[in-house]
Amino acid sequence: MIRDIAHLSSVELYTPVLDDTVAFFRDLMAMEVVDRRGDSVYLHAWDDYELFTVKVTGHHTSGVGRTWLRASSEEALARRVALLEAxxxxxGWSEDEPAYGPVFHFTDFxxxxxxxxWHTHRYTPGPEQRxxxxxxxxxFPGRGANIRRLDHVNFLASQIPPQDRFLAELLGARKSEQIMxxxxxLAAVWFTVTDKSYDLVYTSDWTGxxxxxxxxxFATDTREDxxxxxxxxxxxxIFIETGPHKHAIQQTFFLYVWEPGGNRIELCNAGARLLLAPDHEVITWTQAERAKGQAWGLKTIETFHTHGTPPVDASPSGGLD
Ligand SMILES: [Fe+2]
Known part of the structure; x- marks a missing residue:
């Protein structure tokens, strides 16, 4: 087990309503605006040791921009860059972000x-944030949803097997659970690069x-939060899509809302759950098990299988449950 990726760092979200989305993260999620560059605003979650946690960028539509990962060392970075290049x-490389040194840019399949x-700039609190x-x-902000940190990003993908290989082989991530x-x-795969049970997720995009x-x-300290x-x-x-309920897969207690720009945001709490076994077996959920829905709480809502960002003009080809 080689942990070349240390952790998920931050994610860029596109929004057609920049000010409203920034207000959502600042006022309701309890994050701090730490920088502004052009059409982008950088926000920091209170327990993030790095400079920013979310980059919100004004755009003609919603969706996800870049997702940043920190390598475990200079050598780990070089190893992964060689594999991704091959x-x-x-x-190529970029030094455009305020938080990082040289960043290797790449895409998944x-x-x-x-x-x-590897090189990063740590968050330094001002007098008000000390x-x-x-x-x-x-x-500790103690306001709104009071989120502590970014927890995971769940991407939609036209095909899952290439993403499965991307995470396992090119990033060296470990798969913890999947839906077959x-x-x-494969309909969905959950991967971890840490001792958390998942950090990066791919779900099959019903529109292709x-x-x-x-x-x-985003993770909160407690379920009560x-x-x-x-x-x-x-x-x-704010539109509450579904929850609070508990997922069967990964056992996460959750709430889903749509931020003003349309992106689905989850608040999650996995309790003390960790994946410590270095030789754990991948948990496979069947179609029938998936169809049972959540561990408890209401059945999975239809929009969970029909809403992704950016929106595309296609009718859903059928959800999983
Ligand atoms: Fe999630």
């Missing part, structure tokens, strides 16, 4: 954009489109 997925780097404890990045349909095809987003997920978040979003007029 596969023809490399797009579905066209989602990634950045991999925490009481020096082992915490920023002051009755015909033997490439490069789309299903959701970006998610219950309070539902009240916060209700008062703010």
């Amino acid at each position: 596969e023809g997925l490399g797009e 579905d066209g989602h954009k990634f950045g991999l780097y 925490p009481s404890l020096k082992n915490q990045a920023a002051r 349909l009755d015909d033997g095809s 489109s490439r490069g789309r987003l299903h959701h970006a997920a 998610i219950l309070r978040a539902a009240d916060v979003f209700l008062e703010a007029g």
Whole structure:
């Protein structure tokens, strides 16, 4: 087991309503605006040791921009760059972001954009954001949904097997769970690069489109934070899609909302669950098991299988449950 990828760092979201999406992350998710460049605004979650957690970019539509990953070392970065280059997925180096040193740009096989780097700039709190404890990045906000950190990104992909290989072979991630349909095809795969049970997820895109987003997920400290978040979003007029319920797959307690730009945002809490076994077996969920829906709570809502960003003009070819 080689852990060349240290963790998921940050994600860029496109929005047609930049100010509203920034307000969502700042006022309701309790993040801090740390930088602005052109049409992009950078926001920081209170327990993120790096400079930014989300980059929100004004765009003609919604969707996901680049997703950044930190390598475990300079050598790990070089190893992964060589593999990605050999596969023809490399797009060269960039030093355009305020948070990172040289970033290697590449895509997955579905066209989602990634950045991999080693050198990073740590978040330095100003007087207003200085925490009481020096082992915490920023002051505990105690407002809104009070999200602690970015947890995972769930991409939609036109085909799952190439993404499965991308994560396993090119990034060295470990698969923890998957959905396999009755015909033997993969409908979704969950991968981890840490001791969390998942960090990066691919779900089959019912429209056959490439490069789309299903959701970006943010972790709260407690399940109770998610219950309070539902009240916060209700008062703010944010569309609550479904939840709070508990997933059977990965056992995550969750709430899904659509931020003002249309991207699906998950608030998640997996309790103390970790995946410590270095030789764990992949958990495979069957089509019938998937059709049972959540562990508890209401059945999976239809839009969970019909809403992705950016929106595409296609009728759904049928959900999984
Ligand atoms: Fe999720």
